[in-house]
Amino acid sequence: MLEPDSIDATAAALQAQAYLPSRELATAAFLALRLKRPLLLEGAPGTGKTAIAAALAAALGRPLIRLQCYEGLDLAAAAYEWNYARQMLEIRLAQAQDRQRTADDLFARRFLIERPLLQALTATPAPVLLIDELDRADAPFEAFLLEFLSDFQVTVPEFGTITAAEPPIVVLTSNRSREIHDAVKRRCLYHWVDFPDAARELAIVRARLPGIAEALAAQVVAFVQGLRRLDLYKLPGLAETLDWSRALVELNAVSLDPATVQSTLGVLLKYQDDIARVQGSEAARLLAELREAARA
Numbered sequence: 099m100l101e102p103d104s105i106d107a108t109a110a111a112l113q114a115q116a117y118l119p120s121r122e123l124a125t126a127a128f129l130a131l132r133l134k135r136p137l138l139l140e141g142a143p144g145t146g147k148t149a150i151a152a153a154l155a156a157a158l159g160r161p162l163i164r165l166q167c168y169e170g171l172d173l174a175a176a177a178y179e180w181n182y183a184r185q186m187l188e189i190r191l192a193q194a195q196d197r198q199r200t201a202d203d204l205f206a207r208r209f210l211i212e213r214p215l216l217q218a219l220t221a222t223p224a225p226v227l228l229i230d231e232l233d234r235a236d237a238p239f240e241a242f243l244l245e246f247l248s249d250f251q252v253t254v255p256e257f258g259t260i261t262a263a264e265p266p267i268v269v270l271t272s273n274r275s276r277e278i279h280d281a282v283k284r285r286c287l288y289h290w291v292d293f294p295d296a297a298r299e300l301a302i303v304r305a306r307l308p309g310i311a312e313a314l315a316a317q318v319v320a321f322v323q324g325l326r327r328l329d330l331y332k333l334p335g336l337a338e339t340l341d342w343s344r345a346l347v348e349l350n351a352v353s354l355d356p357a358t359v360q361s362t363l364g365v366l367l368k369y370q371d372d373i374a375r376v377q378g379s380e381a382a383r384l385l386a387e388l389r390e391a392a393r394a
Contacts, residue, residue: 101131101158116305117146117153118298126289127154136247136268138232138283141291144335147271151228154267161225163266165214167235173242177215177252184209205256216252216260224264232282233272240279247285294336296323302336303343310347317354317388318343322366324384330372342366354385 102108108131109124119127127150130137139147155162165176173179188209212220218227232240246252247268251261270286272278294302300319303310322339334342345365351358359381367373 102128104128111157112150112153113305115153115156116302117149118302118305119150120294120298123150123289123291126287130269130287131267133287134265136270136286138270138272138278138286138288139291140272140274140278140288142293142333142335143273144337145291145293146336147291148228148230151226151230151269151271154269155226158226158267160223160267161221162228163214163218163221163225164228164230167229167231167233167239169234169236171235171239173213175213176239177213177242177246178254179211179213180205180256181209181211207257210254210257215246218266218268219250219252219260219262221266222263224262224266226267226269229268229270231273232270232278233275237276237279240282244281244285247282293326293333296320299323299336299339303339306340307343307347310343311352314346314351314353315343318346320388320391321354321359321384324387325366325376328375328380330367330375331369332367332372334366338366338368354388356382356385359385 102111105121105125105128108128109119109121112119112124112127126137129135139150141147151164152162154160210216214227218225229243249261250265251259253259270282293299296319299322300315303315303319307315318339322334322342326333342362342365345362346354346358349358349362360377363373363376363381367376
Protein backbone atom coordinates (compact mmCIF):
# COMPACT_ATOMS: atom_id res chain seq x y z
CA MET A 99 0.00 0.00 0.00
CA LEU A 100 1.19 3.53 -0.77
CA GLU A 101 1.80 5.85 2.15
CA PRO A 102 -1.25 8.00 3.07
CA ASP A 103 -1.29 11.42 1.43
CA SER A 104 -3.15 13.25 4.19
CA ILE A 105 -3.83 13.24 7.91
CA ASP A 106 -7.34 11.92 7.30
CA ALA A 107 -5.99 9.10 5.13
CA THR A 108 -3.46 8.22 7.84
CA ALA A 109 -6.21 8.12 10.46
CA ALA A 110 -8.39 5.99 8.16
CA ALA A 111 -5.54 3.55 7.49
CA LEU A 112 -4.98 3.11 11.22
CA GLN A 113 -8.70 2.80 11.91
CA ALA A 114 -8.89 0.00 9.34
CA GLN A 115 -6.53 -1.89 11.68
CA ALA A 116 -8.82 -1.21 14.67
CA TYR A 117 -6.44 1.47 15.96
CA LEU A 118 -8.31 4.72 16.59
CA PRO A 119 -5.78 7.56 16.95
CA SER A 120 -6.46 11.05 18.18
CA ARG A 121 -6.23 13.79 15.55
CA GLU A 122 -2.90 14.88 17.04
CA LEU A 123 -1.42 11.37 16.90
CA ALA A 124 -2.63 10.88 13.32
CA THR A 125 -0.94 14.18 12.44
CA ALA A 126 2.32 13.08 14.07
CA ALA A 127 2.23 9.74 12.25
CA PHE A 128 1.49 11.41 8.90
CA LEU A 129 4.37 13.86 9.31
CA ALA A 130 6.75 11.08 10.36
CA LEU A 131 5.90 9.21 7.16
CA ARG A 132 6.18 12.27 4.91
CA LEU A 133 9.32 13.73 6.47
CA LYS A 134 11.05 10.35 6.92
CA ARG A 135 11.66 11.13 10.56
CA PRO A 136 11.54 8.79 13.57
CA LEU A 137 8.48 9.20 15.80
CA LEU A 138 9.04 9.24 19.56
CA LEU A 139 5.94 8.46 21.61
CA GLU A 140 5.92 9.03 25.36
CA GLY A 141 3.12 8.40 27.80
CA ALA A 142 1.83 6.16 30.56
CA PRO A 143 1.96 2.39 30.02
CA GLY A 144 -1.04 0.92 28.26
CA THR A 145 -2.00 3.96 26.20
CA GLY A 146 -1.41 2.38 22.77
CA LYS A 147 2.14 3.52 22.01
CA THR A 148 3.41 0.09 21.01
CA ALA A 149 0.25 -0.85 19.13
CA ILE A 150 0.57 1.98 16.61
CA ALA A 151 3.74 0.43 15.17
CA ALA A 152 1.94 -2.85 14.48
CA ALA A 153 -1.02 -0.94 13.04
CA LEU A 154 1.25 1.08 10.73
CA ALA A 155 3.03 -2.04 9.54
CA ALA A 156 -0.26 -3.80 8.78
CA ALA A 157 -1.77 -0.71 7.12
CA LEU A 158 1.26 -0.17 4.87
CA GLY A 159 1.97 -3.83 4.17
CA ARG A 160 5.44 -3.54 5.71
CA PRO A 161 7.21 -6.07 7.94
CA LEU A 162 7.44 -5.15 11.61
CA ILE A 163 10.81 -5.44 13.37
CA ARG A 164 10.78 -4.97 17.14
CA LEU A 165 13.69 -4.11 19.41
CA GLN A 166 12.62 -4.51 23.04
CA CYS A 167 14.86 -2.39 25.22
CA TYR A 168 16.12 -3.45 28.64
CA GLU A 169 18.89 -2.59 31.08
CA GLY A 170 22.22 -3.76 29.70
CA LEU A 171 21.12 -3.78 26.05
CA ASP A 172 24.25 -3.64 23.87
CA LEU A 173 25.23 -3.57 20.21
CA ALA A 174 25.45 -7.36 19.98
CA ALA A 175 21.74 -7.64 20.81
CA ALA A 176 20.53 -4.42 19.17
CA ALA A 177 22.56 -3.96 15.98
CA TYR A 178 25.06 -6.64 14.99
CA GLU A 179 27.68 -9.09 16.11
CA TRP A 180 30.36 -11.08 14.37
CA ASN A 181 29.91 -14.80 13.86
CA TYR A 182 33.08 -15.74 15.73
CA ALA A 183 32.42 -19.46 15.50
CA ARG A 184 32.27 -19.27 11.71
CA GLN A 185 35.35 -17.05 11.60
CA MET A 186 37.33 -19.59 13.64
CA LEU A 187 36.15 -22.36 11.34
CA GLU A 188 37.38 -20.38 8.34
CA ILE A 189 40.78 -19.84 10.02
CA ARG A 190 41.17 -23.53 10.77
CA LEU A 191 40.11 -24.46 7.26
CA ALA A 192 42.71 -22.05 5.84
CA GLN A 193 45.38 -23.51 8.11
CA ALA A 194 44.50 -27.02 6.99
CA GLN A 195 44.85 -25.90 3.37
CA ASP A 196 48.04 -24.00 4.15
CA ARG A 197 46.49 -20.66 3.21
CA GLN A 198 46.47 -17.28 4.93
CA ARG A 199 43.32 -15.41 5.97
CA THR A 200 43.56 -11.61 6.05
CA ALA A 201 41.50 -9.35 8.31
CA ASP A 202 39.44 -8.30 5.28
CA ASP A 203 38.57 -11.93 4.64
CA LEU A 204 37.52 -12.55 8.24
CA PHE A 205 35.43 -9.40 8.59
CA ALA A 206 33.42 -9.85 5.41
CA ARG A 207 29.68 -9.29 5.28
CA ARG A 208 28.91 -13.00 5.39
CA PHE A 209 30.24 -13.15 8.96
CA LEU A 210 28.01 -10.32 10.16
CA ILE A 211 24.95 -11.39 12.17
CA GLU A 212 22.19 -8.83 11.79
CA ARG A 213 20.18 -7.79 14.81
CA PRO A 214 17.02 -5.58 14.72
CA LEU A 215 18.67 -2.22 13.92
CA LEU A 216 20.76 -3.62 11.08
CA GLN A 217 17.87 -5.76 9.85
CA ALA A 218 15.79 -2.57 9.59
CA LEU A 219 18.43 -1.03 7.29
CA THR A 220 18.72 -4.01 4.96
CA ALA A 221 15.17 -5.40 4.80
CA THR A 222 13.11 -5.03 1.63
CA PRO A 223 10.64 -3.40 1.59
CA ALA A 224 11.70 -0.94 4.27
CA PRO A 225 10.09 -2.17 7.48
CA VAL A 226 8.47 -0.50 10.44
CA LEU A 227 11.04 -0.59 13.25
CA LEU A 228 9.69 -0.43 16.79
CA ILE A 229 12.26 0.53 19.44
CA ASP A 230 10.11 -0.23 22.44
CA GLU A 231 10.54 1.23 25.93
CA LEU A 232 13.75 3.10 25.21
CA ASP A 233 13.70 4.45 28.76
CA ARG A 234 14.52 0.92 30.01
CA ALA A 235 17.85 0.89 28.17
CA ASP A 236 20.99 2.45 29.61
CA ALA A 237 21.74 6.05 28.65
CA PRO A 238 24.93 5.12 26.69
CA PHE A 239 22.80 3.08 24.29
CA GLU A 240 21.07 6.29 23.23
CA ALA A 241 24.45 7.67 22.07
CA PHE A 242 24.78 4.78 19.65
CA LEU A 243 21.27 5.45 18.33
CA LEU A 244 22.13 8.99 17.26
CA GLU A 245 23.83 7.93 14.01
CA PHE A 246 21.02 5.52 13.24
CA LEU A 247 18.25 8.06 13.86
CA SER A 248 20.03 10.88 11.99
CA ASP A 249 21.24 9.10 8.86
CA PHE A 250 19.62 5.66 8.99
CA GLN A 251 22.99 4.00 9.01
CA VAL A 252 25.19 1.89 11.26
CA THR A 253 28.98 2.04 11.28
CA VAL A 254 30.74 -1.28 11.90
CA PRO A 255 34.39 -0.43 12.72
CA GLU A 256 35.82 -3.61 11.16
CA PHE A 257 33.66 -3.43 8.05
CA GLY A 258 32.41 0.04 7.22
CA THR A 259 29.14 1.97 7.16
CA ILE A 260 25.87 0.29 6.20
CA THR A 261 23.18 2.71 5.04
CA ALA A 262 19.55 2.01 4.27
CA ALA A 263 18.61 2.14 0.60
CA GLU A 264 15.15 3.21 1.79
CA PRO A 265 14.77 4.55 5.34
CA PRO A 266 12.71 2.37 7.68
CA ILE A 267 9.70 3.80 9.47
CA VAL A 268 10.94 4.15 13.04
CA VAL A 269 8.69 4.35 16.11
CA LEU A 270 10.30 4.77 19.53
CA THR A 271 8.31 4.48 22.74
CA SER A 272 9.04 5.52 26.31
CA ASN A 273 7.05 5.15 29.52
CA ARG A 274 9.17 7.99 30.93
CA SER A 275 10.67 6.00 33.78
CA ARG A 276 13.66 8.25 33.02
CA GLU A 277 14.18 11.20 30.71
CA ILE A 278 15.29 10.48 27.14
CA HIS A 279 18.33 12.54 26.12
CA ASP A 280 17.67 15.75 24.22
CA ALA A 281 19.94 14.60 21.38
CA VAL A 282 17.58 11.70 20.71
CA LYS A 283 14.50 13.89 20.94
CA ARG A 284 15.95 16.41 18.46
CA ARG A 285 16.20 13.67 15.84
CA CYS A 286 12.57 12.63 16.25
CA LEU A 287 9.10 14.00 15.93
CA TYR A 288 7.54 13.90 19.39
CA HIS A 289 4.06 13.13 20.65
CA TRP A 290 2.69 12.54 24.14
CA VAL A 291 0.10 9.73 24.13
CA ASP A 292 -2.44 10.40 26.86
CA PHE A 293 -5.31 8.30 28.13
CA PRO A 294 -8.22 8.55 25.67
CA ASP A 295 -11.34 10.45 26.62
CA ALA A 296 -14.51 8.48 27.26
CA ALA A 297 -15.92 8.79 23.74
CA ARG A 298 -12.74 7.60 22.02
CA GLU A 299 -12.15 4.84 24.55
CA LEU A 300 -15.68 3.56 23.98
CA ALA A 301 -15.13 3.63 20.22
CA ILE A 302 -11.89 1.67 20.68
CA VAL A 303 -13.61 -0.97 22.82
CA ARG A 304 -16.33 -1.36 20.20
CA ALA A 305 -13.76 -1.63 17.41
CA ARG A 306 -11.62 -4.22 19.21
CA LEU A 307 -14.55 -6.21 20.64
CA PRO A 308 -17.37 -5.95 18.12
CA GLY A 309 -19.46 -8.55 20.00
CA ILE A 310 -19.57 -6.73 23.33
CA ALA A 311 -22.97 -5.50 24.54
CA GLU A 312 -23.39 -1.77 24.12
CA ALA A 313 -24.49 -1.23 27.72
CA LEU A 314 -21.59 -3.25 29.12
CA ALA A 315 -19.04 -1.40 26.97
CA ALA A 316 -20.37 1.95 28.14
CA GLN A 317 -20.28 0.86 31.79
CA VAL A 318 -16.74 -0.49 31.50
CA VAL A 319 -15.45 2.74 30.00
CA ALA A 320 -17.27 4.91 32.55
CA PHE A 321 -15.92 2.79 35.43
CA VAL A 322 -12.34 2.95 34.11
CA GLN A 323 -12.62 6.70 33.53
CA GLY A 324 -13.72 7.01 37.15
CA LEU A 325 -10.74 4.97 38.35
CA ARG A 326 -8.38 7.32 36.54
CA ARG A 327 -9.63 10.17 38.71
CA LEU A 328 -8.43 8.34 41.83
CA ASP A 329 -4.97 8.59 43.35
CA LEU A 330 -3.84 5.07 42.43
CA TYR A 331 -0.28 3.80 42.18
CA LYS A 332 -0.87 2.56 38.61
CA LEU A 333 -3.83 3.95 36.70
CA PRO A 334 -5.44 1.45 34.31
CA GLY A 335 -4.52 2.09 30.70
CA LEU A 336 -6.36 1.34 27.50
CA ALA A 337 -4.76 -2.10 27.44
CA GLU A 338 -6.35 -2.89 30.82
CA THR A 339 -9.73 -1.59 29.62
CA LEU A 340 -9.60 -4.00 26.68
CA ASP A 341 -8.41 -6.90 28.86
CA TRP A 342 -11.23 -6.29 31.37
CA SER A 343 -13.79 -6.03 28.59
CA ARG A 344 -12.63 -9.37 27.13
CA ALA A 345 -12.75 -10.97 30.58
CA LEU A 346 -16.30 -9.75 31.18
CA VAL A 347 -17.42 -11.04 27.78
CA GLU A 348 -15.89 -14.44 28.61
CA LEU A 349 -17.85 -14.42 31.87
CA ASN A 350 -21.06 -13.68 29.92
CA ALA A 351 -21.57 -10.47 31.89
CA VAL A 352 -24.22 -8.14 30.54
CA SER A 353 -23.67 -5.32 33.05
CA LEU A 354 -21.44 -4.40 35.95
CA ASP A 355 -22.47 -5.38 39.47
CA PRO A 356 -20.57 -5.40 42.77
CA ALA A 357 -19.83 -9.13 42.71
CA THR A 358 -18.49 -9.07 39.15
CA VAL A 359 -16.32 -6.02 39.79
CA GLN A 360 -15.01 -7.52 43.03
CA SER A 361 -13.98 -10.80 41.39
CA THR A 362 -12.34 -9.27 38.30
CA LEU A 363 -10.49 -6.23 39.65
CA GLY A 364 -7.21 -8.13 39.26
CA VAL A 365 -7.64 -7.92 35.49
CA LEU A 366 -7.93 -4.16 35.65
CA LEU A 367 -5.57 -3.22 38.48
CA LYS A 368 -2.10 -4.71 38.92
CA TYR A 369 -1.16 -3.67 42.46
CA GLN A 370 -2.73 -5.03 45.63
CA ASP A 371 -2.81 -1.61 47.30
CA ASP A 372 -4.85 -0.26 44.39
CA ILE A 373 -7.21 -3.25 44.48
CA ALA A 374 -7.69 -2.88 48.25
CA ARG A 375 -8.52 0.80 47.85
CA VAL A 376 -11.08 0.26 45.10
CA GLN A 377 -12.78 -2.80 46.59
CA GLY A 378 -15.86 -2.15 48.66
CA SER A 379 -17.00 1.43 49.12
CA GLU A 380 -15.02 2.98 46.24
CA ALA A 381 -16.29 0.44 43.72
CA ALA A 382 -19.82 0.84 45.09
CA ARG A 383 -19.57 4.63 44.67
CA LEU A 384 -18.43 4.30 41.04
CA LEU A 385 -21.22 1.82 40.28
CA ALA A 386 -23.74 4.18 41.88
CA GLU A 387 -22.46 6.97 39.63
CA LEU A 388 -22.99 4.70 36.62
CA ARG A 389 -26.59 3.98 37.61
CA GLU A 390 -27.23 7.67 38.28
CA ALA A 391 -25.83 8.61 34.86
CA ALA A 392 -27.93 5.94 33.18
CA ARG A 393 -31.12 7.35 34.77
CA ALA A 394 -30.25 10.93 33.84
